[in-house]
Amino acid sequence: MKLKLPQVTVSRLALYLRVLEKLSRQGQELIRSEELAERCGVSAAQLRKDLSLVGAFGVRGVGYQVRALEKEIKRILGRDRIWHLALGGLNELGRALLAEERLARRGFRFVAAFDWREEWIGQVIQEVFVYSLEQLPYLVKESDLEIGVITLAGKEAELMAEKMYQAGIKALLNLGPDPLELKAEGLLIHNADFTVAFDLLAFELTHH
């Protein structure tokens, strides 16, 4: 319960897991740190050190059992279970998330969606029902919604965040443009503006 890892290590573990899942589907049973690291774009030492922070899963002189390592990393990341997600905001981004196979396949399951717009309420998108915000508290309890995923901007994002918090959601992933200002006791908030990836590329292209 108290495991502390550098955030970069956690995100690399997520990366390793993606590759392991793929190898596993392809039926590969064994992999060496060097090969796995190469596939993930990190050094072998880095990979082994990351793994050593959470346990010793390999066999000296041999390598790692793909399935066993996959299972271990899943457990460590909390990916050995189903997470119930609530979508806040039925814009293009929100609809793309509902359609994301990566999330569905990995146990991140959108159970309900919420919006203010009359045109969306009552619709079913990718098998997910769109509710009005009045129904939020009831559904959080009833469907055990844990993570709220926000795609809205500005005041709408802020209001959605508050409503979700009041309804009993434990964590918010904000994929919208504006960092959430809400500070709420016991609520875990991650602001994750994916468009930063474009700035990184622009920077590197600009400075060789």
Next chain:
Amino acid sequence: MKLKLPQVTVSRLALYLRVLEKLSRQGQELIRSEELAERCGVSAAQLRKDLSLVGAFGVRGVGYQVRALEKEIKRILGRDRIWHLALGGLNELGRALLAEERLARRGFRFVAAFDWREEWIGQVIQEVFVYSLEQLPYLVKESDLEIGVITLAGKEAELMAEKMYQAGIKALLNLGPDPLELKAEGLLIHNADFTVAFDLLAFELTHH
């Protein structure tokens, strides 16, 4: 041209810029490091150190001129110009990207989209025309396409990446599920699976 910055610094600069753009729109003229840092969720020392790595833009005893700082960071990040993007893959994610105001507003402009699927070719989505891949080399030259944005998976992603490289694209941003294996001389590749953000949250929820 040769400016070297830690990647974390670059992504924080992108964050600062987002907040500055907002302040600028709201007409605020001045901001202190402490306040800006607070808004961005970093320490004031961190913010000042980040800025000091690229220059000294503040006024001691006063703070930073919002517009001037915004302009400087834009220049440093290569955000003081229009980037021409090519979308590779007209799935839900691709269509969400075409609709992303954040990108349009910040100079990341999708100029053309490419797909194999007959049903998409010839369509216009968010004012962007969808072409078949034969037209890729011509359009890269004609429209000066610099960054290819890939939303596809597996073999399709790999093939799209190769075609884009051969057509003369300078950089690829891969938002699809699989790290690109392509290694091509002079091509800048970023794999940026945004779904990692969900794993990070799951990890933190699991380990308090």
Next chain:
DNA sequence: TACTGTGAAATATTTCACAGCA
């Protein structure tokens, strides 16, 4: 006075290099 800019100190992360083991 009230801030920024920045060396120096403190931490954190990565790499090295090899001991340990199937």
Next chain:
DNA sequence: TGCTGTGAAATATTTCACAGTA
């Protein structure tokens, strides 16, 4: 023999604390 696991060394990043200045 051919790997992993891991202390120790090397780097990198963050924080501290205060000199510098409008």
